[in-house]
Amino acid sequence: MFRYIGNKTKLLPALMETIATLVPPRSTVADIMAGTGSVSVALRRENYRVIASDVMTYSRHHLVTQLLFSAPPAFEGLVGRLPAYDAGKTAYESVLDTLNSLPPRKGYFYREFSPDGTPANGCPPRKYFTSENAQKIDAVRETLNDWIAAGLITEGEESVLKHTLIMAVNEVASISGTYGYFLSAFGGSALEPFTLKPVSFLPDANTDHVVLQGFAEELAPSITADLCYIDPPYMKRQYAANYHILETVARGDFPEAIGKSGLRDWWDQHSLFCTRTRIRASFDKVISRMHCPQFLISYSEDGLLSIEELAELLSGYGEVTYRTVGYRRFRSNNSSKTRELNEYLIILTKNRGNG
Ligand SMILES: C[S@@+](CC[C@H](N)C(=O)[O-])C[C@H]1O[C@@H](n2cnc3c(N)ncnc32)[C@H](O)[C@@H]1O
Incomplete structure (x- = not known):
């Protein structure tokens, strides 16, 4: 994991x-x-x-x-609507191809968690993701929200896609272990392009x-x-604070990003x-x-x-x-x-x- x-x-x-x-x-x-x-x-x-x-x-x-x-779910509500549908692949792979080829969007992750963003609370830009990757994450998040709202994916399919998204977000996050804070400079895997990869x-x-x-x-x-x-x-460190970005990805919401590090209000999960x-x-x-x-x-x-x-x-x-x-x-x-x-x-x- x-x-x-x-x-x-x-x-x-x-x-x-x-x-x-x-x-x-x-x-x-x-x-x-x-x-x-x-x-x-x-x-x-x-x-x-x-x-x-x-x-x-x-x-x-x-x-x-x-x-x-x-096995990967069938995504029956999406097959037929996917621009990147490939009959030689599983529906899951075609869904990921479609999500990977979305045009970038300057959304919540770009604004709150990337160096070119302007956080709503006036704090200096945060550097959890490169601006390019934050825009790709925004595109995927917003598309998943649209699919859920339109009833195109089941709850199980939503979980599979969110699980896949979280794994990809973890790959490119510029952090040292937890999301408590971001690193001062980008390097290594944080500079790689964000890509959803099929999980087994x-x-x-x-x-x-x-x-x-x-x-x-x-x-x-x-x-x-x-x-x-x-x-x-076993320690005082709260998981809800240390993994706030994963929780936001999992919920697909747009919470107020608080303070310099941009934590969501995590009190309901402390x-x-x-x-x-x-x-x-x-x-x-x-x-x-x-x-x-x-x-x-x-x-x-x-x-x-x-x-x-x-x-x-x-x-x-x-x-x-x-x-x-x-x-x-x-x-x-x-x-x-x-x-x-x-x-x-x-x-x-x-x-x-x-x-
Ligand atoms: C030590 S970690 C578990 C690690 C897990 N065994 C694994 O291998 O990934 C503790 C977990 O407990 C959860 N947690 C903390 N307090 C909880 C509570 N009161 N009820 C349910 N889950 C809680 C945290 O969200 C965290 O995921």
């Missing part, structure tokens, strides 16, 4: 090994902070049934694309999954699963798992409300709670064990040195009577 704080791609072998000891294939596993979907996809591959959710809209598009499809689909027939969007605390009562994997944020004073109540809501006997929680040595604090909190619901699953190299913002950081996998087996 793409660089995303806390992405679990590297931990997948240890994670899947642990999950296999807890529940057999075809069990239902909830992945309620699914982010890029890397764990949900691994669960699909191992023949589990997945209930995947996250509070972010971009995550929903990633999850729908990767869990609910085994898992060909297996295992698409009997559920994708939801919302706060885990609120979705919990509606989820019944054999195991719930929780991969919470996570209580990033707040030391609220994290305990949030864990409580998720664990006590969900119909699920077992929880597997990833956490980092650098988290807001220490492993001892977290284990103690969880032990109020049942039996807790944890293992250290390895470490990753970590470089803090104000240090050039890297150090090793432990990641924990905590297993909670709920007491009977605890839901």
Whole structure:
């Protein structure tokens, strides 16, 4: 997938090994902070049934694309209307060809996020994308909005196109890891022309999954699963702030771009798992409300709670064990040195009577 704080791609072998000891294939596993979907996809591959959710809209598009499809959708509402239709290609490829050949537009991304733009709040131009790429992104965004408004694409097709668009936007963004701020100068892949590229689909027939969007605390009562994997944020950094541009692409809207960095108002998606004073109540809501006997929680040595604090909190619901699953190299913002950081996998087996 793409660089995303806390992405679990590297931990997948240890994670899947642990999950296999807890529940057999075809069990239902909830992945309620699914982010890029890397764990949900691994669960699909191992023949589990997945209930995947996250509070972010971009995550929903990633999850729908990767869990609910085994081939590109048919785009029946568009075929016949596409200037770049090619009977030798899939409809998906023809749709992308059409979008890639749109004339550039000086729209919201050009105005707010490119060096030739004039941000509405009077701040100096922002440099997330070259002016050429911002205009191409505008053309694609506005065309998708037109297609959605005209009822030409289904919700699933919208997700596939938004997922594809987000992957392409990430390729040319001039940032260092997150969208918290842009780099001072363009270089490398940010100078490459923006192009939508077809994504691959898992060909297996295992698409009997559920994708939801919302706060885990609120979705919990509606989820019944054999195991719930929780991969919470472990720092104060809010995902909604750090990935604001991806959220804007995912929603297809035109929010006020605030301050020098152009963040959207992200308060409606701020996570209580990033707040030391609220994290305990949030864990409580998720664990006590969900119909699920077992929880597997990833956490980092650098988290807001220490492993001892977290284990103690969880032990109020049942039996807790944890293992250290390895470490990753970590470089803090104000240090050039890297150090090793432990990641924990905590297993909670709920007491009977605890839901
Ligand atoms: C550590 S990341 C998950 C990474 C994911 N496992 C992956 O491999 O990409 C944490 C995720 O939790 C989501 N999140 C934070 N607080 C949440 C909440 N209260 N309810 C639902 N999702 C939440 C964030 O949007 C973010 O995508």
